[in-house]
Amino acid sequence: MQSIAELLMRKIGEDRILTNESMSRHTTFRIGGPADVFAVPRTVEEAAQIVRICREQDAPYYIIGNGSNLLVSDDGYRGVIVQLYKNLSEIAAAGDTMTAQAGAMLSVIAKRALAQGLAGFEFASGIPGTIGGAVVMNAGAYGGELKDVLEEVTVLTLEGELRTVPARELELGYRHSVVPEKGWIVLGAKLRLQKGDPGQIRERMEELKEQRVRKQPLDLPSAGSTFKRPEGHFAGKLIMEAGLRGFAVGDAQVSEKHCGFVVNKGAATAADVYGLIRAVIARVREHSGVTLEPEVKLLGAFPTE
Numbered sequence: 001m002q003s004i005a006e007l008l009m010r011k012i013g014e015d016r017i018l019t020n021e022s023m024s025r026h027t028t029f030r031i032g033g034p035a036d037v038f039a040v041p042r043t044v045e046e047a048a049q050i051v052r053i054c055r056e057q058d059a060p061y062y063i064i065g066n067g068s069n070l071l072v073s074d075d076g077y078r079g080v081i082v083q084l085y086k087n088l089s090e091i092a093a094a095g096d097t098m099t100a101q102a103g104a105m106l107s108v109i110a111k112r113a114l115a116q117g118l119a120g121f122e123f124a125s126g127i128p129g130t131i132g133g134a135v136v137m138n139a140g141a142y143g144g145e146l147k148d149v150l151e152e153v154t155v156l157t158l159e160g161e162l163r164t165v166p167a168r169e170l171e172l173g174y175r176h177s178v179v180p181e182k183g184w185i186v187l188g189a190k191l192r193l194q195k196g197d198p199g200q201i202r203e204r205m206e207e208l209k210e211q212r213v214r215k216q217p218l219d220l221p222s223a224g225s226t227f228k229r230p231e232g233h234f235a236g237k238l239i240m241e242a243g244l245r246g247f248a249v250g251d252a253q254v255s256e257k258h259c260g261f262v263v264n265k266g267a268a269t270a271a272d273v274y275g276l277i278r279a280v281i282a283r284v285r286e287h288s289g290v291t292l293e294p295e296v297k298l299l300g301a302f303p304t305e
Helices: 002-012 044-056 106-115 131-137 198-215 235-241 270-288
Strands: 017-022 034-039 061-064 070-072 077-083 091-094 097-101 150-156 162-166 185-192 222-225 252-254 261-264 297-299
Touching: 002 017, 002 034, 002 044, 044 061, 044 077, 044 150, 044 185, 070 270, 091 106, 097 106, 106 131, 106 198, 131 185, 235 270, 252 270, 261 270
Parallel strands: 034 077, 061 077, 070 297
Antiparallel strands: 017 034, 091 097, 097 185, 150 162, 150 185, 222 261, 252 261
16 A cells, blocks of 8 residues: 555545554544554545545545544555545535535534524534434434435535435435445535524533433444434343343443443454444344344454354
8 A cells, every 4th residue: 555655645645644543533332553654635526536536546535524433444445535625624504504525514504503593403513423423323312314404415426526415315214315325525515404593503502411411322433323223222221131231342342321322442453443343233132133234334354253
């Protein structure tokens, strides 16, 4: 990957391209080995250029935001990580719509909506991710989902074209969109909200914040909800009923506060977390007959058995 790194440095700038960058610095799990190349574009155009170069050179690449739903292998990633985060986080409001670049944090968008007296985005105020990642997985919480407010997205296609796609074409469902299947890269999103009373909006955000603080293990590194919600069940309840509250592999642990979360107690490795996830899936299947599906994304090499 050295030649790719040198090419990107010439095209984008040496200060925007890092080599052998530890992914533990860029995931909310605080876990992950080194990425061969770590690119931090400053503009949408630079992001598109980096991706085009990777495709032309047949170099593997992966797009991340703030790494909030990601478990990176201890061996790292053999390819180029493109981080769309702080440098691509502009937000604008006009009437009852808001536009945001892919790297804008959901919490920041929610605060801007509050300032504009726009309601409908309160559910996302505590989700620790970016709008780009939220589009990819149709993020949601507390009865709300992005599909409820998303109007359109700007994507970079496999052909290297910038395209505006209406939300209805994204086939948004529970933790699903067609974005990964199409190979698109989300660069921005437009939200349609509604005018509301700032006091009520703030009250709802505070209410949801209080619930998160009370119920979720926010004091330890995690990737949020580790498992998808099985139809007709709640993952955390199934895990608790299987007797796994506090169950640990190394420094990875099923949270004692909320069994739907796997937390890093301080020195957990990706192998610890992965082993814990597999053990939980097996135990829950044995206990209830339900097969849990991880919500956290795996990046890099993990055991196949």
